[in-house]
Amino acid sequence: MVAGTVDDRFARVREAFAANFADGIDHGAAVAVMVGGKLVVDLWGGHADAARAKPWQRDTIVNVWSVTKGIVALAVAMLVERGKLDYAAPVAAVWPEFAAGGKGDIVLDLVMSHRAGLNGVNVPLTEDDMLAWTPYVDALAAMPPLWEPGSRCVYHMLSYGHLAGEPIRRVTGASPGRFIAEHIAGPLEVSFYLGVPEAEDSRAAEIVTGPLVYQGMDLVAASPYPQGVHNPKPIATAPNRRAWRAAEVPGGNGHSNARALATIYGVLAQGGGSLISKSGLAAATRERFRGEDAGFGLPTAFAAGFRLDDPIYADRATPGTFGHSGWGGALTFADQGAGVGFAYVTNHLRDFEDGVDVRRRRLVEAVYDSL
Numbered sequence: 001m002v003a004g005t006v007d008d009r010f011a012r013v014r015e016a017f018a019a020n021f022a023d024g025i026d027h028g029a030a031v032a033v034m035v036g037g038k039l040v041v042d043l044w045g046g047h048a049d050a051a052r053a054k055p056w057q058r059d060t061i062v063n064v065w066s067v068t069k070g071i072v073a074l075a076v077a078m079l080v081e082r083g084k085l086d087y088a089a090p091v092a093a094v095w096p097e098f099a100a101g102g103k104g105d106i107v108l109d110l111v112m113s114h115r116a117g118l119n120g121v122n123v124p125l126t127e128d129d130m131l132a133w134t135p136y137v138d139a140l141a142a143m144p145p146l147w148e149p150g151s152r153c154v155y156h157m158l159s160y161g162h163l164a165g166e167p168i169r170r171v172t173g174a175s176p177g178r179f180i181a182e183h184i185a186g187p188l189e190v191s192f193y194l195g196v197p198e199a200e201d202s203r204a205a206e207i208v209t210g211p212l213v214y215q216g217m218d219l220v221a222a223s224p225y226p227q228g229v230h231n232p233k234p235i236a237t238a239p240n241r242r243a244w245r246a247a248e249v250p251g252g253n254g255h256s257n258a259r260a261l262a263t264i265y266g267v268l269a270q271g272g273g274s275l276i277s278k279s280g281l282a283a284a285t286r287e288r289f290r291g292e293d294a295g296f297g298l299p300t301a302f303a304a305g306f307r308l309d310d311p312i313y314a315d316r317a318t319p320g321t322f323g324h325s326g327w328g329g330a331l332t333f334a335d336q337g338a339g340v341g342f343a344y345v346t347n348h349l350r351d352f353e354d355g356v357d358v359r360r361r362r363l364v365e366a367v368y369d370s371l
Contacts, residue, residue, distance in 0.1 A: 001018065001021050001022075001045045001046065002014060002017055002018045002021065002043055002044075002045040003043070003044055003045060003058070004030075004041075004042045004043035004044050004045075004058070005041075005042050005043075006040070006041050006042070006043060007038075007040040007041070009040070009370055010033065010040050010041050010366075010367070010370045011370075012366040012369055012370050013031065013033065013041045013043070013363060013366040013367055013370065014041075014043060015366065016362040016363050016365070016366040017029070017031050017043050017045065017362075017363060018045070019362060020359045020362065020363075021045055021046055025348075025350070025358065025359055026045075026046055026346060026348050026359055027046050027047060027050075027052075027208045027346070027347055027348035028045070028046035028047045028048050028049075028056040028060070028062075028205055028208075028346065028347045028348065029044070029045060029046055029056070029329075029344065029345060029346040029347070029348070029359075030043060030044035030045075030056065030060070030257055030258035030259070030343075030344070030345050030346075031043050031044075031258050031343070031344045031345075031363055032257075032258035032259045032261070032262035032263075032342075032343050033262055033340065033341070033342050033343075033367055034262045034263060034265070034266025034269065034340070034341035034342075035266075035338075035339055035340055035341075035371070036270075036339045037266060037267075037270050037339070039259070039262070039263070039266075041262075041367075042258075042259050042262075043258075044056050044057070044058060044060065044257075044258070048060050048062075048204075048205040048206060048347065049205070049206045050206050050208050056205065057203075059191070059203055059257070060203055060204075060205050060257060061191055061193065061196070061200065061203045061204055061205070061255045061256055061257050062204065062205040062207075062239075062255060062256070062257070062330075062345050062346070062347050063204075063205075063207060063239035063244075063245070063252075063253055063254070063255055064254050064255065064256050064261070064326045064330045064332075064345055065252045065253075065254075065326030065327035065328065065330055066157075066251065066252050066324055066325065066326045066327060066330075067254065067256075067261065067324050067325065067326035067330045067331070067332050067345075068161065068194065068249075068250060068251065068252055068253065068254030068324075068326070069160055069161065069250070069251060069252075069305055069324050070305065070306055070307075070322075070323055070324030070332055071180060071184065071192060071194075071254060071264065072160075072161060072164050072165065072168075072176060072180075072194075072250045072251075072305060073112065073164070073284065073303075073304060073305025073306050073324075074184060074264070074268070074275065074276070074284070074305075075168060075176060075179055075180055075183070075184065076108070076112065076164055076167070076168065076284075076304065076305060077276055077280060077281065077283070077284035077304065077305075078183060078184075078275060078276050078280070079168065079171060079172070080280065080283065080284070081276055081277060081280035081283075084171040084172065085108060085167055085168075085171060086108065087107065087108050087109040087112065087283070087304055088107055088108075088109060089107060089108060090104060090105060090106060090107055090108075091103070091106055091107065091108055091111060091163070091167060092104050092106075094167050094170045094171050095141065095166055095167055095170050097138075097141040097142075098140075098141045098166075100141060100142050100143075101142060101143050101144035101145070102144050102145070103118075103144070103145060103149075105149075106145070106149050108167065108304075109288060109304060110149050110150055111156075111160070111163045111164055112164060112288070112302075112303075112304040112305040113153065113288035113289045113302040113303070113304065113305075114153050114154060114155050114156045114160065114289070114293075114302060115149060115150050115151075115152065115153050115154075115288075115289060116145070116149050116156065116163065117145030117146050117147045117148060117149040117150075117151075118140060118143070118145060118146065118156060118159050118163060119146060119154045119155065119156045119157065119159060119225055119227050119228045119295065120146065120156075120157075120158075120159055120226075120227025120228045120229075120230060120231060121136065121139040121140060121143060121159065121227070121231050122139075122143045122144075122146065122227070123139050123143070123231065124231055125139060125231045125232060126232055127232040127235070127238065127244075128243075129232070130158065130162075130232055130247075130249060131243060131244065131247035131249065132247075133162070133175075133247075133248065136162050137162050137166050140159060140162060140163060140166075146225070146227055147225070152294045153289045153291060153292070153293050153294065153300060153302065154225045154228070154293065154294045154295040155220075155228060155293050155295050155296060155300075156228065156251070157220070157228035157229065157234065157251065157252075158228065158232075158234065158249065158251040158252060159228070159251065160250075160251045160305075161176075161249055161250030161251025161252065162249075162250065162251065164176075164250060164305065165248070165250040175195070175248055176194055176248055176250045177193070177194030177195040177248040177250075180192065180194050181193070181194075183275075184264065184275060185260070187274060187275070188260075188263055188264060188267065188275075190256075190259070190260035190261075190263050190264065191203075191256055191257055191259075191260045192254060192255075192256040192260050192261070192264070193254065193255045193256065194248050194249075194250060194253070194254050194255075195245075195246060195247060195248045196245040196246060196255050198242075198246070200255075201242065201245065204239070204245055204255060205347040206240050206347060207236060207237050207238075207239050207240055207347050207349060208347055208348050208349070209236045209237065209328075209348075209349050210328070210348060210349055210350040210351070212350060212351045213236050213328060213349045213350065213351050214236070214351070215351045216296065216327070216351050217229045217233075217234065219295075219296050219297065220295045220296060223294065223295050223296070223297060224294070225294055225295040226295075228295060234252070234327070236327070236328065236349050238253075239253065239255075252326075252327070256345065257345060258343040258344060258345050259343075260343075261332045261343035261345070262332075262341045262342060262343040263341070264332075264341070265323060265332050265333060265334040265341035265342065265343060266334070266340075266341025267341070268281060268322075268334040268336075268341065269334040269335060269336050269338075269339050269340055269341045270336075270339065271336070283304075284303060284304045284305070284306065285303040285304070285306055285308070285320065285322045286303055286304070287301060287302075287303055287308055287320075288302050288303055288304060289301065289302045290302075290308070299311075303322055305324075306322035306323060306324060307322065307323060307324050307325065308320060308321070308322050309321060310323065310325060310331075310333065312325065312331060312357070312360050312361060312364060313333060313335075313342075313364045313368075316364060316365065316368040317333070317335045317337075317338065317340075317368070318335050318336065318337025318338055319337075320336070320337075321333050321334065321335040321336070321337075322334055323342075325360075326345075327349060327351070328346070328348070328349025328350055328351055329344070329345075329346040329348065329349060329350055329357055329359060329360065330344060330345045330346060331343070331344045331360045331364075332344075338368075338371060340367065340371075342363075342364070342367060344359070344360055344363055346359070
């Protein structure tokens with residue numbers, strides 16, 4: 001059921017990973033851990049399809065949902081360091097149309113920390129409109145804020161990706177997916193796709209849903225800020241269609257594997273390597289907001305696009321550890337104090353069961369118990 005390699009010191013991680021399958025709470029998944037720049041865990045197991053006919057392979061990729069946001073945050077941070085973008089500057093400085101609707105003073109920092117007042121769009125749009133990029137981006141540019149920018153934090157579930165991605169496109173001439181491919185995935189020689197090439201389609205795992213998959217969406221829908229789950233409504237099985245995989249949705253349709261993501265976060269845990277300087281990374285991971293997410297009604301903390309001190313690992317990791325989780329299970333983070341880059345990906349979406357997904361909790365505990 002479980003394949004791959006693990007350093008003897010981290011045998012507990014293999015045991016925890018195997019337990020998830022033995023207990024029937026995972027379907028197909030992978031976990032990888034970098035420590036001090038060395039890959040000490042690289043495991044995968046289960047099945048890549050709902051019928052359990054296709055074993056998960058070493059090169060299987062899967063939609064990692066909002067884990068994508070962390071990679072987009074890194075891309076933005078790299079462009080800030082290069083002087084192409086500025087966290088303190090108005091978004092409209094590089095995207096003039098964005099100034100419409102009284103948004104001329106909204107700075108990039110507010111977008112990156114989910115405080116821009118644009119957690120959704122105010123006109124009916126379909127999933128096809130979002131996948132096509134321009135209709136969704138144009139709607140965001142034309143609308144007024146849904147609430148006063150900077151006054152609170154409301155998770156920009158899907159809109160974050162286009163709000164951060166359009167400035168990338170404006171200053172580089174490349175789509176966010178192309179920029180990430182050329183400046184992050186390519187140099188590190190890892191499999192991360194924002195827009196999966198058709199030639200890689202056979203590697204993509206099929207998403208399988210658990211009974212509580214929409215629990216988080218229901219919390220948002222019942223809140224005073226339901227716009228993030230409308231126009232369009234996120235659909236858990238969307239990645240099973242070629243149209244979704246082919247498009248670029250920087251808020252949630254990156255496809256990758258645990259090894260690739262642990263490699264990226266392992267580099268960040270070491271200070272940024274060739275991707276970004278230590279000072280550039282420090283600027284990106286400085287806390288922007290800590291308090292309650294008004295949509296979910298849950299505590300949260302954000303840097304510039306990275307989540308800080310996630311409850312899944314906060315009691316074991318160094319304060320200020322950063323990364324991003326993904327709908328239904330995926331988790332990535334860099335603990336600079338411990339030199340740890342962690343990634344877990346899965347095709348079995350379970351959402352907020354027991355508050356903190358037991359699958360991720362087991363793996364994180366096993367990693368820190370092994371250090």
